[in-house]
Amino acid sequence: MTTTEGASLADGKAAAGIPGARRQGDAVAVSPARGRRRPRIASVVATLIMAILAAYFLLPLVWLLLAATKSTSDLFGSGAFTLAHFQLFQNIAELSTYNSGYFWSWYGNSVIYSGATALGSTLICALAGYALAKYRFRGQRIISTSIICSLVVPAAALAVPTFLLLTKVGLVNSYVGVILPGLPNAFGAYFLYTYIREAMPEELIDAGRVDGAGDWRIFFRIALPIIQPGVVTYLLISFIASWNNFFLPLLVLNDPSKFPLTLGLNNWLSLTSAASALGQPPYSQLVTGSLLSVLPMLVLFPLFRKQIAAGMATGSVK
Amino acid sequence: MGPRSKAPYLMVAPFVLLFVAFFVYPLVNAFVLSLQGRLAGQDQFVGLNNYVTALGDQAFWGSLGTVFAFAIVQAVTALLLGLVMALLLDSSLVRGSAFFRLTNFMPFAVPGVIATIMWGFLYSPQLNPLLQVLAPLNGGKQVNLLAGGNLVLLIANIVTWSAAGYFMTLYFSALTALPREMYEAAKLDGCNEFQLAIRVKVPALRPMILFTAILSVIGAMQLFNEPFLLHNLANVSASYTPNLYAYNQAFTYGNLNYAATLSFILALVTLVVSVVFFFVTSGESRRERRELRASRRASRPAPTPAASVAPRGV
Missing domain, CATH: 1.10.3720.10 (MetI-like)
Structure with missing residues (x-):
C-alpha cells in the first residue's frame, strides 16, 4: 500500500483525460443504464455549485487581467468587470x-x-x-x-x-x-x-x-x-x-x-x-x-x- | 558493495552543512539571543527576563489571540470548501470536472503578495463597484471593508482563496486512491451519493483532513505577509500578529533580543498546539476506526479503507 502508487494512479487517470474515470467505468461495467437513471437535477445542482465556486476563484484573476488594460482613471471610473479603453501595452511601457x-x-x-x-x-x-x-x-x-x-x-x-x-x-x-x-x-x-x-x-x-x-x-x-x-x-x-x-x-x-x-x-x-x-x-x-x-x-x-x-x-x- | 564507502557522506554533506548553517545554528542562536539583553551597548546574559517581559506583554497576548481567531476561521472555511469541492468532483455528478480541478487550484500558483494586492484593491470601494451597490444597504454610506474591524475575515478570505484549491487537490487525490469496492458495497446497501460521501468518503479522508488541519493551523499562526502588505491600505497595528510584532521589534525598534524571544515563544506555542491537536484528533479517529471496523465486521468483509490513506506518522 504505497501512497506513491495511489498518487501516480490518480495521476495516470487524470493524464488520460477521463474525469472520474474509475466510477464512470464501473457504471458501464455494472449497468450501462445507470448513468442515465441518475437524477439529472442532482447533476445540475452539483455543477452549478462548482461553477459558483470556480467564479470565486477565477473572478479576481479576471479583474486583474481587465484592470491591467485600463488607464488609472478608468481603473477607478469604469466597472470592475468591464473593458474600458484598451491600453495594456501603454501600461507596460x-x-x-x-x-x-x-x-x-x-x-x-x-x-x-x-x-x-x-x-x-x-x-x-x-x-x-x-x-x-x-x-x-x-x-x-x-x-x-x-x-x-x-x-x-x-x-x-x-x-x-x-x-x-x-x-x-x-x-x-x-x-x-x-x-x-x-x-x-x-x-x-x-x-x-x-x-x-x-x-x-x-x-x-x-x-x-x-x-x-x-x-x-x-x-x-x-x-x-x-x-x-x-x-x-x-x-x-x-x-x-x-x-x-x-x-x-x-x-x-x-x-x-x-x-x-x-x-x-x-x-x-x-x-x-x-x-x-x-x-x-x-x-x-x-x-x-x-x-x-x-x-x-x-x-x-x-x-x-x-x-x-x-x-x-x-x-x-x- | 562497499559498506565503508565515502559516497553516502559526500552525498549528504552539502545538505547537512547548509542545514546546520541555516537551520540548526540560527535556532540555537535564537535561544541564546532570547537569554540576553542589550545593556550599556553590550549583549549580556539576563536569564529569563525577556520571557518574563513577553508573558506580561499585552500586545503579544493580543497578537496570539488574533492568530488563534484567524486560525479557526481560516482553517474551517478552507478545509470545508476544499472538502465539498473534492466530494463533488469525486461524485461524478459534476460536468467538466477536469476544468474545475484546474481553475479552483489555480490561485495556489498566485504569490501571496500578489493575492493580497489584488484582494486589497477589490476590498476598496473606489475599485470594486460591487461595494458601491451595497451602499444603500449601509444607510447610503460607502461600504469600506478596509475601514472596519473585520481584518481577520478579510485576511481569512485571501488565504482561503489561495489554499482551498490546494486542499481540494489533496482530498481528491486521496479519494481517487481509495479502493472502489468500498463504494460498491455501500451502493449495494442502498447508499445514495450523498450518504456515500458523508458515511464512507469523509471517514476515509480523516487522516488527510487531520493533516491539512494541522498544516492550516501552523500556517495561520505564522501569519505575516498579508497583514504586512495590508497595512499600506488599512489600519493594521504593528503587533497585529506575533510574527509582525517580532519583525517590528527587530527591524523597527531594534530590539533583536526581544524579537528572538517572541519568535521562540511562538515556535513553542505552535509546537504545543500541533501536538495537542494531533493527539486529540487522532484519539478520536482511533475510536472511530475501531467502530468502523466493528460495523464492517457486522455487515460484510471489505478491504481496509482507511489503511490506504493512513499517514505513516505525520
Whole structure:
C-alpha cells in the first residue's frame, strides 16, 4: 500500500483525460443504464455549485487581467468587470520606465532567485534523500530525525538569527544571501527521501555495482532517470515557492536593484498610502506589474498541475 | 558493495552543512539571543527576563489571540470548501470536472503578495463597484471593508482563496486512491451519493483532513505577509500578529533580543498546539476506526479503507 502508487494512479487517470474515470467505468461495467437513471437535477445542482465556486476563484484573476488594460482613471471610473479603453501595452511601457525602470530588473532577479534556489535545492535534497534512502551509514539516524523535527519549526523563528548570521558573513544585500538559506529545504529532503525509498529498486543499484559502476555514476546514470518524476515535482514546487517568497528577501535585501518582484511590488504598494516623491500613486503600475508577475505561473500551471498535485499528495500523506 | 564507502557522506554533506548553517545554528542562536539583553551597548546574559517581559506583554497576548481567531476561521472555511469541492468532483455528478480541478487550484500558483494586492484593491470601494451597490444597504454610506474591524475575515478570505484549491487537490487525490469496492458495497446497501460521501468518503479522508488541519493551523499562526502588505491600505497595528510584532521589534525598534524571544515563544506555542491537536484528533479517529471496523465486521468483509490513506506518522 504505497501512497506513491495511489498518487501516480490518480495521476495516470487524470493524464488520460477521463474525469472520474474509475466510477464512470464501473457504471458501464455494472449497468450501462445507470448513468442515465441518475437524477439529472442532482447533476445540475452539483455543477452549478462548482461553477459558483470556480467564479470565486477565477473572478479576481479576471479583474486583474481587465484592470491591467485600463488607464488609472478608468481603473477607478469604469466597472470592475468591464473593458474600458484598451491600453495594456501603454501600461507596460509606463511600467518599464517608472521608478528608474526597476520592474524588469526585479523580474530578472525573481528568475535568478527562483531558478538558482530550485535547481540547487533539488540537487542537494535529491543527493541527501538518495543517501538516506539507499545507504546505511553512521549518523544517518540523527540526520533523518533532525530533518523530520525541523518540519514543525516555523521558519520565522529563525528570522533574527539568520539576519545576524548573514550580516556577520557579509551576505546581506547579496544574491547569494537570498539563495543560500533557501537551499537546505527539510521538506524537499524528506519528500525526496520517501519518494526515492519507494521508487528506486535496490536490484538496479546492485546490478550497477556488479557492472562496476561507482556510487556517483549509479546515482547520476541509473537512479536519476528512474526517480526523475519525483525530482521534477520537487523542482516545480520549489520554483513556485521561491517565486512567491517574500519574508527571506525582506530580511536580506534593502537595495531595490536586487529585489525580487514580490518585494518590489510591496514597495510600490507602500507608495499608495505614503505621500510619494514619485508623483501619482502607482495604481496602474501595481496592477499591470501584478499581472505580469503571475502570468508565467498561470500559463505554466495547467501544464504542470498533475505533477504538482501528485507530488503534494505523495509528500503530505507519509 | 562497499559498506565503508565515502559516497553516502559526500552525498549528504552539502545538505547537512547548509542545514546546520541555516537551520540548526540560527535556532540555537535564537535561544541564546532570547537569554540576553542589550545593556550599556553590550549583549549580556539576563536569564529569563525577556520571557518574563513577553508573558506580561499585552500586545503579544493580543497578537496570539488574533492568530488563534484567524486560525479557526481560516482553517474551517478552507478545509470545508476544499472538502465539498473534492466530494463533488469525486461524485461524478459534476460536468467538466477536469476544468474545475484546474481553475479552483489555480490561485495556489498566485504569490501571496500578489493575492493580497489584488484582494486589497477589490476590498476598496473606489475599485470594486460591487461595494458601491451595497451602499444603500449601509444607510447610503460607502461600504469600506478596509475601514472596519473585520481584518481577520478579510485576511481569512485571501488565504482561503489561495489554499482551498490546494486542499481540494489533496482530498481528491486521496479519494481517487481509495479502493472502489468500498463504494460498491455501500451502493449495494442502498447508499445514495450523498450518504456515500458523508458515511464512507469523509471517514476515509480523516487522516488527510487531520493533516491539512494541522498544516492550516501552523500556517495561520505564522501569519505575516498579508497583514504586512495590508497595512499600506488599512489600519493594521504593528503587533497585529506575533510574527509582525517580532519583525517590528527587530527591524523597527531594534530590539533583536526581544524579537528572538517572541519568535521562540511562538515556535513553542505552535509546537504545543500541533501536538495537542494531533493527539486529540487522532484519539478520536482511533475510536472511530475501531467502530468502523466493528460495523464492517457486522455487515460484510471489505478491504481496509482507511489503511490506504493512513499517514505513516505525520
